[in-house]
Amino acid sequence: MRNKKRYIILLYLMLSYILAFSQYRMSGYLNCSDEKQAISYATVRLLQIDSTFVSGSLTDSTGLYRFDKVYPEKYLIAFSSIGYLSKVVPVTIQANDTVLPAFTLESDHLMLEEVVVKASSFIRKEDHVLILPDKQQLKHANTGYDLLYNLMIPDIDVNRRIGEVTTFGGGVSLYINGEKANYRDVQSLRPRDVLNVEYYDVPIGKYAGDVAAINYVTRQYTSGGYVALDGKQTIGYLAGDYNVGAKMNRKHTTYSMWGGYNMKRYTGTQTEKHEEIYSPDYTVNRDRRTENATFANNQQYVQFKVNNQTKLRNLSMQVSLVRDETPKDGHGDNLIYSGYYTHNESSSERKSSKSLQPFIKLYGEFNLPKDQSLDFTLRGSYSQNDYKRTYMEGSNFFSTNIDEDMYSLVFSGNYNLRLRKGKSLGVGMLHNHKVTSSSYAGDYTSWQHLWSGESVMFITYTQRVGKNLMMLIRPGISYLNYKLHRGELKQHYTLRFNTMLLHQIDKKQQVRYYVNIGNITPDISFINNVEQTVDFLQIKRGNPDLDNTKLYNIGANYTNQWGCLKLHGVVDYMGYLDNVTYHYYFDNDKLINSFRSGDNAHVLSARLGVTYNFSDKLRTKLSTDYVFQKTTGKAHLTDNSLSVKLDVNYFWKDFALNVYGSIETSKVNLWTFVHEKRPARYGASVNWSRKNWYAETGVDNLFSRGNYREYVKLDMYKYNQLQRSRLNQSIGYVKLSYTFDFGRKTSREKEEVDRSINSAIMKID
Numbered sequence: 049m050r051n052k053k054r055y056i057i058l059l060y061l062m063l064s065y066i067l068a069f070s071q072y073r074m075s076g077y078l079n080c081s082d083e084k085q086a087i088s089y090a091t092v093r094l095l096q097i098d099s100t101f102v103s104g105s106l107t108d109s110t111g112l113y114r115f116d117k118v119y120p121e122k123y124l125i126a127f128s129s130i131g132y133l134s135k136v137v138p139v140t141i142q143a144n145d146t147v148l149p150a151f152t153l154e155s156d157h158l159m160l161e162e163v164v165v166k167a168s169s170f171i172r173k174e175d176h177v178l179i180l181p182d183k184q185q186l187k188h189a190n191t192g193y194d195l196l197y198n199l200m201i202p203d204i205d206v207n208r209r210i211g212e213v214t215t216f217g218g219g220v221s222l223y224i225n226g227e228k229a230n231y232r233d234v235q236s237l238r239p240r241d242v243l244n245v246e247y248y249d250v251p252i253g254k255y256a257g258d259v260a261a262i263n264y265v266t267r268q269y270t271s272g273g274y275v276a277l278d279g280k281q282t283i284g285y286l287a288g289d290y291n292v293g294a295k296m297n298r299k300h301t302t303y304s305m306w307g308g309y310n311m312k313r314y315t316g317t318q319t320e321k322h323e324e325i326y327s328p329d330y331t332v333n334r335d336r337r338t339e340n341a342t343f344a345n346n347q348q349y350v351q352f353k354v355n356n357q358t359k360l361r362n363l364s365m366q367v368s369l370v371r372d373e374t375p376k377d378g379h380g381d382n383l384i385y386s387g388y389y390t391h392n393e394s395s396s397e398r399k400s401s402k403s404l405q406p407f408i409k410l411y412g413e414f415n416l417p418k419d420q421s422l423d424f425t426l427r428g429s430y431s432q433n434d435y436k437r438t439y440m441e442g443s444n445f446f447s448t449n450i451d452e453d454m455y456s457l458v459f460s461g462n463y464n465l466r467l468r469k470g471k472s473l474g475v476g477m478l479h480n481h482k483v484t485s486s487s488y489a490g491d492y493t494s495w496q497h498l499w500s501g502e503s504v505m506f507i508t509y510t511q512r513v514g515k516n517l518m519m520l521i522r523p524g525i526s527y528l529n530y531k532l533h534r535g536e537l538k539q540h541y542t543l544r545f546n547t548m549l550l551h552q553i554d555k556k557q558q559v560r561y562y563v564n565i566g567n568i569t570p571d572i573s574f575i576n577n578v579e580q581t582v583d584f585l586q587i588k589r590g591n592p593d594l595d596n597t598k599l600y601n602i603g604a605n606y607t608n609q610w611g612c613l614k615l616h617g618v619v620d621y622m623g624y625l626d627n628v629t630y631h632y633y634f635d636n637d638k639l640i641n642s643f644r645s646g647d648n649a650h651v652l653s654a655r656l657g658v659t660y661n662f663s664d665k666l667r668t669k670l671s672t673d674y675v676f677q678k679t680t681g682k683a684h685l686t687d688n689s690l691s692v693k694l695d696v697n698y699f700w701k702d703f704a705l706n707v708y709g710s711i712e713t714s715k716v717n718l719w720t721f722v723h724e725k726r727p728a729r730y731g732a733s734v735n736w737s738r739k740n741w742y743a744e745t746g747v748d749n750l751f752s753r754g755n756y757r758e759y760v761k762l763d764m765y766k767y768n769q770l771q772r773s774r775l776n777q778s779i780g781y782v783k784l785s786y787t788f789d790f791g792r793k794t795s796r797e798k799e800e801v802d803r804s805i806n807s808a809i810m811k812i813d
Contacts, residue, residue, distance in 0.1 A: 074141055075114040076148035077359060078107050078127055085268050086111030086359070087153060088243050089178065090129035097122055097138075110359050110415070111150075116468070118146075127153055170609060172555055175510075175518075177201075177247040184664065186242065188697075188704035188735055190278075190742040190785055192222075192234035192264060198697060200669040201247060202657035203607070203616035204260065205693070209748075211235055213262065215249075216605070216618045216655045216673075221258040225266060227362065227411055228425065234264075236276075236293065236306070238787065241266050249607070250550055250560060253474055254423060254462045256508045256522055268357060269297045272791025284779030285314035297791075300358050307350040314774040317341035317379065321769040325585060327634050330388035332585065336395075341379035347372045362413040372403045383441070395441040395583070405431045419466035427458045439583060446581040447490040454484040470512025478504040482572060492579045500530035502569055506544060516553065522546035528569050532576065532592050540596040542567040556609040564601040570594040570628050574643045586639045591631075595645040598625040612661040617654075624649040629683065630720050632765045639765060647681030649718040669695040677716050683762060687716040687723065706746075707732045725757040727776065744783040752778055 074094075078087045092113040094102040102123065107113045120141045125148075128134040132153035139148060171178040179199055189195040193208040204215045211231045213220040222229045224237060248261040255261040273296035280289045291308035319338040324331065353366035378398035385391050406429065413423040433452040438445070458481070464474040481501040488494040506524025513519055524544035531537045545565040552558050576590035603620035631644035657671040672692045679685045693710040709730035716723050733746025754776030759768040 072118055072120060072141060073114065073116050073145045074118045074139075074148065075112065075146075077111045077150040078113060079111055079150055079152045080132065085270075087129050087132065088265055089180075090127055090132070090153070093126040093128075094118070095124040095126060095136075097124060112359070125151075127151060129153060170614065172552075172558070175248065175250060175252050177249060179245040179247055181239070181242060181245065182664075184699040184704075186239050187702075187737050188699060189239035190735070190737075190744065190783070192224075192229075192237035192239065192242075195237075195239040195242060196234075196245070196262065197695075199245065200659040200667055200695065200697070202614045202659045202669065202671070203249065203605070203618070203655075204247075204262075205671065215260045216620060216653065218259045221255070221261045223255075223261060223263040225268075225357075225362065226254070226263060226413055226423070227364065229264075232306075236291070237264060237266070243267060249605075250518075250520075250548065252508065252510050252520060253464045253472065254421070254476075256474060256520075256546075257476065257478075257506070270299050271297050272789065273297060274787050274789045276785070276787040278783070278785035280781060280783040282779055282781045284777070285312075285774040287312040287314070300356055302353075302355045302357075304353045304355075305351065307348075309346070309348050311344075311346040313344040313376075315340070315342050316774055317343070318772045319379070319381075319769060320771075321767060324766040325639055326764050326766075327637065327639070332388050333386040334585075335384040335386075337382045339380045339382060342376050343374075344376040345372070345374045360415050362411070364409075364411045366409050368407045370403075370405045370407070372401075372405075374399070374401045376400065393442045395439065397437070397439045399435075399437045401436070402434045403431060405429055421464045422462070424461040425459070427456075429456045430454070431456070437580075439581070441583055444584045446583070448492070448580050449489040450486055452484060452486040454482065457481045464508075470510075470518070472508075472510045474508035476506050476508070478502075484572065486576075486578075488578055488580075491581045494578055495533070496576050496578060497533035498530060498572060498575060500528070500569075500572055500575070502526060502528045504544065516551060518550040518552070520546070520548040520550075526567050526596075528567075528596055530572070530575060535577075535592055538593070540567075540569075542596055542598060557607070559604065559606050561604045562602070564599070566599040566601070568597040568599060568624075568628075570596070570643075570645070574628065582641070586641060587635075589640050589642040591643045594628055594643060595626045597627050597645065599623070600625065614659045616657040620653045620655075622651045622653075624651075624718065627679075627718065629679075629718070631682075632762055634764065644682075647679055647683060649677070649679045651678075651718070652676040665699045667697045669693075675715065677718065679716075679718060679721070683721055685716055685721060687714070689714045702736050702738050704735050704737075705732070706735075721760055721762060723759050723761075727752060727755055740787045740789065742783075742785045745781065747778065747780045749776065750778050752776070754778075 078090055078092070079085060080087050086107070088107060088111065090107045092105045092107060094104070094115055096102060103115055105113045105115060118141050122138065122140050124136055124138055126134065126136045135151065135153055137151060169180045169182055171180070179201070181195060181199060185195060185198040189198050191208070193206060193211050193213070196213060197206040197208045204213060204220055206213050211234065213222060222234050224233055243265045246263040246265060248255045248258070248263070251258045251261050273294065275294045276292070278291050282288065289308070289310040291306065293304065293306040295302060295304040317338065319336065321336040323334045323336070347370065349368060349370045351366060351368035353364060355364040357363070377400065378396070381395045383393045383395055385393070408428050410426045411424070413421070415421055431452070431454040433454065435448070435450040437448045458479070460476070460478045462474060462476040464472060466472045479501065483499045484497070486496045488496065504524060504526045506522055508520065508522045510518060510520045522545065526542040526544055528540040528542070529537060543565060544567065546562070548560060548562040550558060550560050574590055574594060575592050577592055578590045580588045582588055600623040601621065603618060605616065605618040608615045625648050626645045627647050627649045628643060628645045629647050631642045633640050633642070653676070654674045655671065657669070659667070659669040661667045670693070673690070675689045677685070677687045691710060691713045694708065696707045698705045710728060712726065712728045714723065714725045729749060731746060731748035731750070733744055735742065735744035754772050756771045756773065756776055757769065760766060
């Protein structure tokens with residue numbers, strides 16, 4: 049009996065010891081008491097009862113914080129964030145994983161008015177850079193592109209006038225609260241409602257398929273709404289963009305509606321072009337000079353969206369309708385022939401197009417238990433496209449009339465699991481399916497029916513190696529198949545593979561090494577048996593037998609930050625195998641412009657980007673790129689190019705001055721073999737912002753003639769062209785916007801209208 053008591057006591061002591069030294073997970077949410085919204089990136093400290101520091105953390109974009117290894121006992125949790133009163137809360141951790149009740153912080157309005165943050169706004173996190181926009185950057189921005197431009201991230205370029213964001217390896221994917229965005233989403237985003245910007249220069253998780261990714265994290269509201277009006281008018285030629293929208297918040301659900309109209313109309317484009325055509329039996333020289341040119345385009349859109357978002361899920365559905373029409377696109381030319389033909393002639397070309405596209409999108413994102421997440425996107429659209437072209441030269445008359453019905457369905461899904469010890473696992477898939485039916489009439493009569501589908505699946509694994517290294521491995525496979533009516537089924541399997549090693553030298557420096565293998569599918573407007581007559585010497589012809597282009601990429605980049613100076617450098621090689629290119633050959637005394645695969649292209653690049661803040665008012669960014677390009681195969685081309693860009697921002701009270709400039713650049717197009725020489729570009733703008741009003745005026749390329757030169761040098765075909773267009777000459781613009789808030793101040797809804805039109809029509813350039 050005495051022995052049994054000893055065993056019981058010993059067992060009790062062992063269990064007590066195990067429970068006392070077992071580690072458990074503790075998590076919870078932090079909100080603002082005024083708006084009941086999440087407080088992102090607040091500092092959370094875990095303390096002993098005597099205030100001894102135990103561990104630290106930050107809340108994420110949803111207000112979630114977590115401590116992974118906590119012993120069961122009593123603690124203090126200290127919360128602090130700029131703009132809020134700090135709070136210390138006692139908690140008790142039991143012998144199990146604990147989810148604490150949501151805590152709130154009170155707004156400190158006086159501190160918001162007086163606080164000046166001297167620390168860096170660029171904070172290097174484990175898998176991204178957290179950027180905290182300051183008051184000046186937010187105040188003097190009217191769109192998401194304006195804000196991104198003001199942030200002056202050294203390794204990305206932002207053209208806020210056309211809404212283009214690029215980095216050294218290609219386009220930057222843009223997201224808003226984790227949901228992928230397009231041009232109109234970002235254009236309509238109100239900067240003052242942005243809490244922070246996450247820059248994934250090392251994309252992992254749901255961003256693993258991107259070259260780089262920007263995620264805008266915005267405030268979420270449960271009541272109120274707004275009505276917004278904005279307009280932009282160009283000076284120098286007729287162009288305008290006008291939009292109106294409304295949004296209402298009801299608890300976790302948001303309703304929004306947007307509509308808009310934009311138009312462009314100009315004349316005066318001048319072209320001087322010299323062509324040389326070398327057939328096996330003769331040579332033709334032709335000089336072309338444009339006498340008059342006109343262009344007119346208009347577009348209308350409407351969109352409705354409903355969104356329901358909680359801490360555990362984000363669901364949205366949006367439908368839109370876009371109409372686009374180009375009623376006038378034409379020019380008249382004087383032609384002078386020499387060589388085999390010796391005569392003068394005049395020509396006239398007229399093109400017009402009309403498109404109507406309804407669109408629907410479903411999106412869902414779920415935060416699952418045990419560090420799991422799942423998201424999916426389903427997009428469907430139908431496009432009805434009409435395209436007409438007529439060309440007259442002397443007694444020769446050619447015409448093309450095309451009616452197209454195109455259906456598109458895209459599904460993507462990603463599952464991610466965060467493991468312990470800095471590991472994570474993700475699985476993703478994408479399927480893009482398109483069906484197009486086109487009726488060609490005029491000189492060439494044909495009915496083309498094409499269906500194509502590409503499926504991509506990949507697995508992403510990341511792991512920490514020691515304290516300063518992180519490794520990413522992402523194997524995958526792409527399956528492309530397409531079939532023309534009465535044609536053979538074409539199938540292509542391509543290995544995809546991405547690997548990356550990140551060396552975090554310290555909190556401000558890192559080096560990233562990467563190797564990527566991928567593919568590019570041929571443009572569906574090339575995959576056909578169609579012919580279109582360009583003029584009495586040339587014919588454009590499709591090719592249904594094109595291969596998949598394989599991509600091989602290797603490189604390294606380096607980032608550093610010394611106080612007000614931020615630096616980014618890259619060296620990169622990209623190889624294109626079986627590249628799809630233009631192909632010129634003769635058939636029945638006609639020069640055929642078609643497409644082929646089989647050539648290879650090589651691009652070696654280097655980039656250096658530097659940003660420097662002289663003060664809170666004066667900020668600058670300088671970037672320079674060197675690119676060496678070479679093609680091998682039937683066409684041998686070599687090109688070197690250097691570009692330098694400078695951006696300067698100066699802030700003063702309610703005003704901001706922006707000046708930008710870039711030197712003349714040259715580049716060869718690896719697909720068309722066209723050498724492009726673009727003139728130097730420069731401009732300036734002044735904006736004024738107060739409360740809900742924003743006004744901006746600017747000028748681009750003042751005193752510039754806007755000469756744009758391009759040339760092609762191939763065995764059978766050469767040309768040299770100089771073009772002066774109103775688009776590249778001196779222009780100005782005026783922009784004005786106003787937002788009326790009702791109820792509570794709210795963030796502008798993501799206006800998810802993709803105003804690009806899907807089409808597989810092969811057109812004459």
